[in-house]
Amino acid sequence: MTDAAKQQVPIDEAVSGLPVPKTERGRRTLRALLDAAALEFGASGFHATGITDITRRAGVALGSFYTYFASKEDIFRALVTDLSAQVKAHVTPRVEEAPDALSREKAALGGYLDFVSQQQLIYRIIDEAEFVAPDAYQGHYRSTVARVTARLEAGAARGELKEGVGEVEAWAIAGMNVFLGLRYGVWGKDRDLAEVLARAHELVADGLRRR
Amino acid sequence: MTDAAKQQVPIDEAVSGLPVPKTERGRRTLRALLDAAALEFGASGFHATGITDITRRAGVALGSFYTYFASKEDIFRALVTDLSAQVKAHVTPRVEEAPDALSREKAALGGYLDFVSQQQLIYRIIDEAEFVAPDAYQGHYRSTVARVTARLEAGAARGELKEGVGEVEAWAIAGMNVFLGLRYGVWGKDRDLAEVLARAHELVADGLRRR
Amino acid sequence: MTDAAKQQVPIDEAVSGLPVPKTERGRRTLRALLDAAALEFGASGFHATGITDITRRAGVALGSFYTYFASKEDIFRALVTDLSAQVKAHVTPRVEEAPDALSREKAALGGYLDFVSQQQLIYRIIDEAEFVAPDAYQGHYRSTVARVTARLEAGAARGELKEGVGEVEAWAIAGMNVFLGLRYGVWGKDRDLAEVLARAHELVADGLRRR
Amino acid sequence: MTDAAKQQVPIDEAVSGLPVPKTERGRRTLRALLDAAALEFGASGFHATGITDITRRAGVALGSFYTYFASKEDIFRALVTDLSAQVKAHVTPRVEEAPDALSREKAALGGYLDFVSQQQLIYRIIDEAEFVAPDAYQGHYRSTVARVTARLEAGAARGELKEGVGEVEAWAIAGMNVFLGLRYGVWGKDRDLAEVLARAHELVADGLRRR
DNA sequence: AATGAATGAGGGTTCATTCAT
DNA sequence: TATGAATGAACCCTCATTCAT
Structure with missing residues (x-):
């Protein structure tokens, strides 16, 4: 840390x-x-x-x-809460600097990849919470996805994103981000994170963008 | 089971x-x-x-x-292998029936959602392998993603998908599938899986499709 | 208290x-x-x-x-001493008011039953001393019985009680008193203490009385 | 043992x-x-x-x-039950050999004193149960006293004992027995147990006997 | 191949007591 | 005299694994 x-x-x-x-x-x-x-x-x-x-x-x-x-469970749970807040604290400012809804999502993924590639241990802790403190685990992902959902809905409301995007898309995007972070930030750094970011963003950009 | x-x-x-x-x-x-x-x-x-x-x-x-x-670890590892094969066995036939690359991905997600919503316990086992038998866990996801990658590359080669799609997109899609399965197949069945499937597919379809 | x-x-x-x-x-x-x-x-x-x-x-x-x-043992020991003195302080005045040796014993039992039925917690403390501070426990009972013995011997000397009554009879009487207090003062109040007193006294009166 | x-x-x-x-x-x-x-x-x-x-x-x-x-509590409780049965097994045959109600009580006290003076450790175990396994402790004394009560009532019914003797007298006698056993069987063997037995029995004999 | 008693290292937790402030 | 954080030895219990039958 x-x-x-x-x-x-x-x-x-x-x-x-x-x-x-x-x-x-x-x-x-x-x-x-x-x-x-x-x-x-x-x-x-x-x-x-x-x-x-x-x-x-x-x-x-x-x-x-x-x-x-x-x-022991008590400190673990406290730690998950603590780290969950750290992820948020790391990603949020970058997101807020982005000019529009699409680039906010890109900034979020970028920030997340950046964070987990530095904080690999933390990654493991949050994931293990699924088995040690399932409520804390669900709490982390539900609130994370709630933030994504809010961003998407706001983007749609402003006409920057396709109408109707919301929770389902948010879970999908969160899953992508987490897996990409695990694979390219933790398991191996064999690929440039900027490239990963670009390709992943391109994968969903059209799906999010207003037609 | x-x-x-x-x-x-x-x-x-x-x-x-x-x-x-x-x-x-x-x-x-x-x-x-x-x-x-x-x-x-x-x-x-x-x-x-x-x-x-x-x-x-x-x-x-x-x-x-x-x-x-x-x-104990031995039986756990055997189980992960066993279950990994079950997922594959459940999903593969559906994929093979699909007429083109894009619908193959949709079939894969559909089959996966269907499987995990029936086999919730199995889901937990594979995920816990990250901590109990990391090699078996990586083995499962690496081979799962390898199949996705192969499908995407084949689709690109046939001109059905955008040129260049490959491993990164495969990890992204796998993450999306896993999270959607966890959220809508295991944690709660509060949303129609067909809707989830349709929306998730739409999210990436344009990103995969040939321009 | x-x-x-x-x-x-x-x-x-x-x-x-x-x-x-x-x-x-x-x-x-x-x-x-x-x-x-x-x-x-x-x-x-x-x-x-x-x-x-x-x-x-x-x-x-x-x-x-x-x-x-x-x-912790120190305060426990102090407490036993303290409570032992309280029992004595509660019983002694009643005994001294009684006119003769036999009625003194009845008064002692009566006072004891009265005390323990009010002070149930104290009862438990003194008894547990057998295991926590055996010397304090023995001290309590030895001095209690010494008072009984002295009363019996004085009664015998005055010709009110049978010749030869002494320590053995005192331990027997103390045991009766303690068990009656435990059963009818602490474990259950299902019987009138006055009746208990009367019957218990009658049980030993003839055995104590001068022939 | x-x-x-x-x-x-x-x-x-x-x-x-x-x-x-x-x-x-x-x-x-x-x-x-x-x-x-x-x-x-x-x-x-x-x-x-x-x-x-x-x-x-x-x-x-x-x-x-x-x-x-x-x-640990479990084995302690089993032990109390076991030992309680041993006391009974030691005392009962002697009681049954006695010809009449009064001598049955004397035999019971004699058997008890004999037992505890040999089995001092057992004595401590049963008493400590008051604090470790109160139910087992109460069980032991309640069933012990129930046997005494039954003997006294049977004696009264046969006209050998005073009418009306029963539970209260039984608790008194049990207390006497226990204290005498503790004092002369466990704490010190400074007095002949036969003398203790004789004097204790004499103390209550007249109180039990039919007038 | 099956059985179930035996093994003992390991670990979480408690709590009486000490001590710096 | 009062405070409350710090200390660490002690102990109950679990459970994966072994083994004699």
Whole structure:
């Protein structure tokens, strides 16, 4: 996790759902635990990661973990929420800079590819949530797709996109983005991401564009 | 799992990578274990499923499990292979009946949506393989996408599709299909699959079609 | 614990074996901890009660506990001593009002039944001491029985009771009292305590009386 | 536990509530676990005893414990039931040999004192059940007292005992017996048990006898 | 080929106690 | 004296795997 990314999403109740520790020392410990958990879960997966792996990396005692989290699942869930917010924080500004609906979708895919190719571990965490914390997983994708849907509908309303595009198209586009990110951002970097972006965008551009 | 589906993919080395038991009784036991494992892994996930859950449901003794499989991961991997073949077996005939490249893609998505909406547990198994048996997971998607790629390239060669379509488009389409299946076939059946199919196909049709 | 009962046994070294806090605030905290401990130990037992349960109920910080007590066992032991004194304080005055040796025993049982039917939690604490602080438990019963023994011997010396009654009879009577209190004062109030008292007294009266 | 005592109460469903293992080896393991648990719980108490203490003494692997018992509490409860049956098995024959109601009570106390002075650990186990498995504890005492009550009522019906003696007297006598056993059988053997028996019996004999 | 008891490493969690502020 | 975060040893239980029958 880059420091930059972290600072975009400071620990507070809005993001993590966790109570903010009363002392500065407490806030440092909580942040250390979350960062360590991201690295460990990302590298080894939920089940292969032990609480001791997390606390050892965070440099705190085992017992301290339970001052901040009720269980291993609890920190995992907090992490998914945290990372989900990071993806959003990374993609949103790029989208907003784009001049029209079609280029907004391209910017979204570009931002996403860029993010996952840097943050491969995070990718694994969110995907594993399907099995560890299905509600958090669904929450992530549903809210992600809700944003896509809103963009498409707004574009259609402004006459920039074909009438009727909405949720179904949003899920389709989200699936494309996720698979392209997995294949070309995580599994292998054997292809230029700019090319992937261009070709993928071209694939759907006509389907989205107003006739 | 429907009996029909099972019979499409009888146990043999080509599919499961397992030696075929010599006796009829052995083959029945192996089949019972695989079926039970599919149900248990699908319902509870890999980690929450115990060997005893599988043997209990299969109606065999715990020790017998190790006559057929070397480990829990082993049966999981066999299952992924087995199910991957089932998807292929379900989709391929429909694709082959289609008259041209574009309608082949539509048939593929239609067949896939149809399959996963019936076989929800299987869906979960293949996805969990990303974390339990990454090679089997990659194997499934790489070979799935390889078929899509081959179809697209063949279509382009015949002049039915745009020149240059290939692997990138195939990954995009696969992602779209998978997400639509997850959302509308598994998470909720709140939308007519025929509509989903039509809209999704329309989204990419122009992008695939020859100009 | 009724306030009345508490005030009969103010905190001082003689009773609890603890140093008396120098400040008024300290004495209040100590009393709050003891009261909270009685409620928690009584309701949940020694092992199921955490220090935090006690401090939370007492309204003090966790760390403050160790200003007053060296360990969980320490407060438990103090409590047993405290409660043992309360039983004595409740029973003794009634005994002293009785005119003769036989009626003194009846008064003792009556007072005991009365006490335990009000103070059920306390009952549990003293009994659990058998396993948590055996010396305090033995101390309680040995001193209780010593008082009974002294009463019986005094009665015999005055010619009101049979010659030779002493320690054995005292343990027997103590056992009766305790079991009757447990059964009819704590486990169930399905029988009038006055009847229990009358019948139990009659059971031993002839055996104690001078021939 | 003497071997004799054990053989009086073989493992079967009637006593322990446990399923009987299907193999001879299984039955040996179960017996070894119960015996080891009695020694460990008796010596160290429920909370200070670890499962490993039990399995180490029984000479079986840790995991085997859970083949037979669901939890530490489970084996404790089974033990209480087992031991409760042993007390009964030890006392009942002596009682039945006695010629009349009064001597039956004397025989019961005598048998009990004899038993507990040999089986001190067992004593501790049953008493600790008040805190670990209150239902098993109440079960033990309620059924013990039910037997006393039945004896007293039968004696009264035959005209050997005072009319009206019953449950209250039975609880009183049980309490007496238990305390005398604790004091003179377990805490100290400083007094001849025959003397204790004689004096205790004399204490209640007149109260029980028909006028 | 089948059975089911036996094995023991492993891991999540608790909680009494300490200590820096 | 009060606070509450930090500590880490201890322990129950799970379960994949082995093995004797």
